[in-house]
Amino acid sequence: QVQLVESGGGLVQAGGSLRLSCAASGRTFSTYAMAWFRQAPGKEREFVSAISWRGLRIRYADSVKGRFTISRDNAKNTLYLQMNSLKPEDTAVYYCAAVPSYDMPDSYAQSYDYWGQGTQVTVSI
8 A cells, every 4th residue: 555645735836837746655666657736626547657666557548648748756655746847737636646557557536446636736927
């Protein structure tokens, strides 16, 4: 089992950058596929990005491709999301998620077993 704690959210102007972190407990972090999802008020939770257990396979939602970069440091049990060129439509609560898997990580929320509590990202005009 793994516990996830996100950090790094905040208020930023459009065009700015933020780096989210997700700290994971447990000794098996390196065997988990990890992902970031987000949920804006009144909207469904949506996929942002996912990374395989060794970081060799990555997926991005079309809406963030070229602006966001997912990465992980298995030695530090930490997942990251570097967000550049932020837009007001990126405003949401961002969640990290995990599932024990050696496969290509997918973009479906129901595929992930563990979730963090979320961190708010607000992008102002």
